[in-house]
Amino acid sequence: MKEEMDVLEETVSRDYKYGFVTDIETDVVSKGLNEDTIRLISAKKNEPEWMLNWRLKAYAQWLKMEEPKWPNVKYPPINYQDIIYYAAPRKKTKVNGLDQVDPELLKTFDKLGISLNEQKRLSGVAVDVVMDSVSIATSFKKQLSEVGIIFCSISEAIQKHPELVKKYLGSVVPMTDNYFAALNSAVFTDGSFCFIPKGVRCPMELSTYFRINTENSGQFERTLIIAEEEAYVSYLEGCTAPKRDENQLHAAVVELFAHRKAEIKYSTVQNWFPGDENGLGGIYNFVTKRGICMGDYSKISWSQVETGAAITWKYPSVILKGDNSIGEFYSVALTNHFQQADTGTKMTHLGKNTRSRIVSKGISAGQSQNSYRGLVKAGKHALNARNYSQCDSLLLGDKCGAHTFPYIESKNKTAVIEHEATTSKIGEDQLFYCRQRGIDTEAAVALIVTGFAKEVMNQLPMEFAVEAQKLLAVSLEGSVG
């Protein structure tokens, strides 16, 4: 037994292949946060007055709030005056075609495996790429607009579709929601905006790729997705950052709004730089993601594979307001070395016959701490609400931790809420069984972990699933000898 433990802990090296820095001239606002910073950001983006006022209001709120202390994570105090709130690759008069994008940037995204060239893409995935504080390019815009879909950066939406932005921004995650949401509302710089009109099934996967490049900068992205009645969209999100010794803050807000019979599927493969094997550096990923099933029979499904970030604080949630609406949360969170994750979901049942399903798979290796935190709430009128939650944890080695914090609040007697949880270790017997068949320890661990996460992986769109599976294996590299 002892020996097996040693084997599991023996080596600790992980190759983060996205750790490079793009050498590009960047327009940065000096460090620090005050009203002037916000005015400057707003001016740089040439925003209308109402947007600036909204930001300032959020800033005033934020000043009154305190950083949450309840997550099961530890980090030194963040100096919010030591962060760059705006950094943009220069020459950024919003490009009209890809031929106008800085070749250095195109190279960067090629290296990340994100081709911006529409012709070169094999499958139909439209991409919006965001580097630091700005959206660089969005592909397939024209084809999408032919069916009435708006897919652009949120900055562009503020300019071109102010009525939609005004109506929906902050409608799911109010600026007062929490500390990081308030901060984001004040200083958000870019992100994606999708609007799927009534009855339209989005013909391709929409995706946004987030990249942090500039040192000492924070990324505050804002994404807003609206599906009108009977609309459908599947949206993917990916992210990476260079290797650095300092921690960088990423505080995003994502809002999903589903009208009657609409369906939104939102998938994330989060691969921010996790810090090195000694816990130095890495991204603080403090994110608020929430969707509202406003209309009857609507559905929102979150799938996430979280392998990166030094600290993850994230609870993609669904408010089930419409009758017969459905909320889903499928998550794989893998932590290695000194990573900390406190992630889960909130399912708030308000309408009748609403259903939700939570499947969470936590994998802890090294000296990492991995917590599932979930809240299932059934309101007074949530007649026959149903929830099923399953939280499984897998431990590799004996220095890591797995924790489960399920909360249940039910105000309706007809609501049925089920919760199941398991914690297991990769057994010595399982490893030996694999090795006796010629599968070495590292491959065996990858096989076992992939099997463990399968139920969630199956929820991911095809081309993402392959990527995510590789990512799991890579993230575990060096967690065993």
Added chain:
Amino acid sequence: MLSIKNIHASVEGKEILRGINLDLQPGEVHAIMGPNGSGKSTLASVLAGREEYEVTQGSVDFLGKNILELSPEDRAREGLFLAFQYPVEIPGVSTTNFIKTALNEKRKYHGLPPLDAVSFMKLMKEKMNLVEIDKSLLTRSINEGFSGGEKKKNEIFQMAMLEPRLTILDETDSGLDIDALRIVANGVNKLRNENRAIIVITHYQRLLDYLQPDFVHVLLNGKIVKSGTKELALELEEKGYDFIKDQFSLSEAV
């Protein structure tokens, strides 16, 4: 092809094997019998390379290599297969995927490219018929929720797929009903050939009725105390281990 010389092995400081000698030629089937705690399964574990067993003395030569110096996975890739007494469940990993991974790891070790999907499926089909395994088992997570019989059949199926030179059947007959026993034994018999040696570890005669071993060895207190032909197994069945114990303690005394 396998030469075990004076193997001593202990677990947590306690000596379990106390000088085992055994030689196997290709094509031979050797049965190892003995009462509980005599060291039968320990021998299987030592050969397969379980790390909690410490080999304190002796050598094991398999196809010209000292396998005690090899990792468990390399022993497997060299052609050593252990059919487990208690096959392990791996949730979420289909039997097909598991075997494919194992087969390709072995091929890689021998400098061969991975088997393409079509050839793999063809091979599966062929071996499925050979060992009478149900197709539905192969898409299920390996050993998860399998009955005792299904688990053992699956072990034999893996043996068929991986085509080992040496197979150790560790109490493969335990927990099997008569029908399952017959199917498993038939599977093994079909896999017998002049290149392949098999060690059958068992308590009972009934598996040996089907397998008809060339040699039978009796293990007692970590030593082979008696070897013979299949008639020895019959004698054991009739008289129990006590008569050997008596003989053995007698000879020890002398």
